Amino acid sequence: MKRKRRKITAFAAVFLMAAAMIPSMAFAADTPQDTVWEVSKSKTATNLNEDYESDITLSLPAAEEQLESDVVFVLDKSTSADVQQDAVDMLKSLQEQIEKTQAKVNVGVVVFNKEAHNVLELTELTAENLEKIEDAIYYNISSGTNTHAGLIAGKEMLDGDTDVDPDRKYLIFVSDGITYMYNEEPTAILLQNGDKTNMFAGPDNWATKYGSSNPPEDWETWLTEIGDQINADGDTYEVPYKTYAENDPYIPYDERSEHAMSVDKALYLTYEEYQSIKAEGYNCYAMKAEGNADHPWATSFMEHLADGESVSFDSIENDIYYLLDAGSCVVDEIGHTDDYDFDFVNDASRLTIKVGEDIYTSNDVTAESDLEEGETARYTFTYDGAIAENGAEAPFVLHYYQNGVTKEGKDYGECFVWDINVPVSNFAPVQLTYTVKLMNPKTEAGTYGEYDADGIGGSDGLYTNNQAVLYPVSTDGSEGEAEYFAKPAVSYTVSAQDPDDPQQPGGGEAAGGNGNGGGSNPLTGDNANIALMAVIMAAAAGGAIACVRKLHSGR
Structure with missing residues (x-):
């Protein structure tokens, strides 16, 4: 009898431990999503393509803003x-x-x-x-x-x-x-x-x-x-x-x-x-x-x-x-967690800046002697007649830090710092487009992540960036408080493979299909952990019930 009670107690303990773990998992991806800002801005991402790449666009003012x-x-x-x-x-x-x-x-x-x-x-x-x-x-x-x-x-x-x-x-x-x-x-x-x-x-x-x-x-x-x-x-x-x-x-x-x-x-x-x-x-x-x-x-x-x-x-x-004055900047930290890892595609041909309808020319500063300490690469963006107003080397400059950097007293992982050296007009939006690549896609068949193009749908996981922060300078020259962009999220699908016809996992399906990320995503990140805990809890509960029945039957 005592042995049966100990079994029930053990099952209950497993159940409670699993239940206690769920809240911390469910909220592990909390970010400054609810930050109130004043400067109009937006961030969008295309869903992952067959190469597990996504094009990201930062817009000032917001891309959907009526001009x-x-x-x-x-x-x-x-x-x-x-x-x-x-x-x-x-x-x-x-x-x-x-x-x-x-x-x-x-x-x-x-x-x-x-x-x-x-x-x-x-x-x-x-x-x-x-x-x-x-x-x-x-x-x-x-x-x-x-x-x-x-x-x-x-x-x-x-x-x-x-x-x-x-x-x-x-x-x-x-x-x-x-x-x-x-x-x-x-x-x-x-x-x-x-x-x-x-x-x-x-x-x-x-x-x-x-x-x-x-x-x-x-x-x-x-x-x-x-x-x-x-x-x-x-x-x-x-x-x-x-x-x-x-x-x-x-x-x-x-x-x-x-x-x-x-x-x-x-x-x-x-x-x-x-x-x-x-x-x-x-x-x-x-x-x-x-x-x-x-x-x-x-x-x-x-x-x-x-x-x-x-x-x-x-x-x-x-x-x-x-909208903003020269001297404003954006720090964009590339997405990385224990479950997924994005890399910034460090290639001038994959970088674009548009001001209104004008496309700026990107230039790679390749001489190592020209780079600052800790700076992996630097890109300048120029356009005929556009001159930096604060003595900088170009109207827009992007500094890439593969190993991270400290900015405004805050530590960032892999990131870039986008210096804005000209005023930004409310009537000619400035848009920076760059590319990130998922470096560790899953191999097991299933749908991973949930696509959220502009970061306002509340998707939980596969964020293309950990955070993107605007440090604004107003038209009167005063520095404003740091403001956070929304965080887009992406998805991809790995197709089941014919064992007689091996190929790259996912093939053409890895792009996420129609971009809706599928109806469920139980196989990755927090969702996978929560699913595992649910199985453990169910097993624990079933075991406890079985023991109770045996106890009452006298067996």
């Missing part, structure tokens, strides 16, 4: 002629840069006084449409400043184009900041003046309430306090702008510090609307229409909206046109 952008100007009626001309000059320059590409830029114009006017709905930026766009930017109106209404209209215009991605939408807000009404239908709050002879809504409300035209010491603290006052008052003191009556509500002069007057609420709602536009993922720029010494609070408010940064149309144009 279309929306730019909406939200212009104060008081925008100076100089600022208007700068905006027109930016658009002319942008139009010249994109006319030879497949890109499309749409421009819309909102001009606001006491209300917002959609002077120009989104219109494609072409040489033929430039005059129409220029006329819209120079549109002239007067009477009042309602920044809140202008931003509402600008956001609605961008929201209305659902074919363009949020990160390709740009709102350029130009104002002197002297606002004192709000809402799409102009609304105001009347404040009693200092001698208590009348009530009014206007920019001088600021000095009436605060005793001077100076801005607050801290805008964020001010916004919090005004938000509380707005919530407490609700619409108690609101009236339609310019239609005042004797019995209209107003804020008494002696209570002015306890309530949000017209300028307060207009600035607060302008700030809130601007932040909501940014929250949509749109690119936002706040520019001063002109300095105004009479109302320094207004100038200071526009500076606060811009986060204290000086914004120019040149910098905006760079943001619209360029």
Whole structure:
């Protein structure tokens, strides 16, 4: 009896040990797949061919990215002629840069006084449409400043184009900041003046309430306090702008510090609307229409909206046109685990770089004396008229390290470092294509891996690379955080062989057939281990059941 119990205990132990091993196997291939990034990029792989090779393409921006952008100007009626001309000059320059590409830029114009006017709905930026766009930017109106209404209209215009991605939408807000009404239908709050002879809504409300035209010491603290006052008052003191009556509500002069007057609420709602536009993922720029010494609070408010940064149309144009600046680089570590091993195909003829439709020439730096320590090979990529902007030897350079390298304080195995020495345009994608080869294909018949061309299907195994990392430099020269590309995966099929007709395992089937990797992949990597554990568990469970039956039968 004791012997039978010991058998049951042994079977149970085997079962539990096998069960405990499964989670670690199932998650052994975890990678930084869920990393959030800002720079548009993609990585794709062809499925393995009969030579067990796959062509990999890195794209900046992403290969599937629509090369279309929306730019909406939200212009104060008081925008100076100089600022208007700068905006027109930016658009002319942008139009010249994109006319030879497949890109499309749409421009819309909102001009606001006491209300917002959609002077120009989104219109494609072409040489033929430039005059129409220029006329819209120079549109002239007067009477009042309602920044809140202008931003509402600008956001609605961008929201209305659902074919363009949020990160390709740009709102350029130009104002002197002297606002004192709000809402799409102009609304105001009347404040009693200092001698208590009348009530009014206007920019001088600021000095009436605060005793001077100076801005607050801290805008964020001010916004919090005004938000509380707005919530407490609700619409108690609101009236339609310019239609005042004797019995209209107003804020008494002696209570002015306890309530949000017209300028307060207009600035607060302008700030809130601007932040909501940014929250949509749109690119936002706040520019001063002109300095105004009479109302320094207004100038200071526009500076606060811009986060204290000086914004120019040149910098905006760079943001619209360029994805990355020179000095960016990519580190791509070739796929390798205990179960499979890919090698980088170290051959200039198998390397291609395209910028838009232009194919760059690859050159092999073969002299060992020209290579850096640890560098196995180096390839430069050149094109007529393209010059590296950071003093490098070529616009693009690929450094191959067969034995790995340390980059940005991180150790990589077999990899290459792709230096990007020219700005990358949003409208002319840069694509690097290279080849990897599976060095240890299986010989037993079956399907191995699961094909995932772009790395977004969640395939688990046969990754062509361990990781590919972008180290970006933005158009203002600042270095961004490291960002990870998705990880494509491949598959292949080994056919059962006729013992009387031996040939290379898999023959023509090794390419993975139709690229779907088959319906199951029980023969390799983690999946094979999990299957083995399942068999062990089943055997253990069966043995335990048999022992229990014998125990109860008395045998």
